[in-house]
Amino acid sequence: MPDESTQSRSLLTVGHSNHECDQFLALLQRHQVTAIADVRSQPYSQYTPQFNRETLESALRRRRIQYVFMGNELGARRAERECYLAGQARYELIAKLPLFQAGLERVKRGIETHRVALMCSEKDPLTCHRTILVCRHLRAAINISHILENGMLESHEQAETRLLTLAGLPEADLFHGRAELIERAYDLQGEQIAFRETAGTGAGAQAALG
16 A cells, blocks of 8 residues: 555556447546556457557547557566466566566656556456556555446555455455455466467467567
8 A cells, every 4th residue: 555655646547348438438537537558468359449549549539638558568468478387477477577667667657747547458457457467566656546337436455355355365364464465365366367378379479469
């Protein structure tokens, strides 16, 4: 949890889910978002084409919301082969990448001048790397809230409480405090949701996804 000196430095996250474009834009305007940082590795979808990179960027521009693609820096499907073990992306390895660290610093700079929302596709922040990977490494320096599908805000602390429940862990036990158990919950959820390669998604395909 950020200390008092960081409370003015805030960040939002949001999942576009299957919203209609106007509905999604209304969510952003409701929470005064002025810039979207798109952390999808592959910013295209045959199911929600309204959120394809160029289409979304154009729609945001009409609402005077800036768009920045950050999938190369903060995406979960990586081209770097050293981030994979037995065909699964490992969040703890991604977090050590210089490019990932540079992405975190870029977000920290961006929130100084804009109301930024990290955007990915999943509606629940706990099933998305934007929370389990990216926000895990920003939460000590930034006050984070998540825009939920219904438009309500969930604080990152509230999300972490849900994460403990999802992982089947208590708030504390005889041997571990809340902070240690939350770290374990992040690890467990990361293993559940991290990208797994299948046939045809090896090194060459990963480079294309970058």
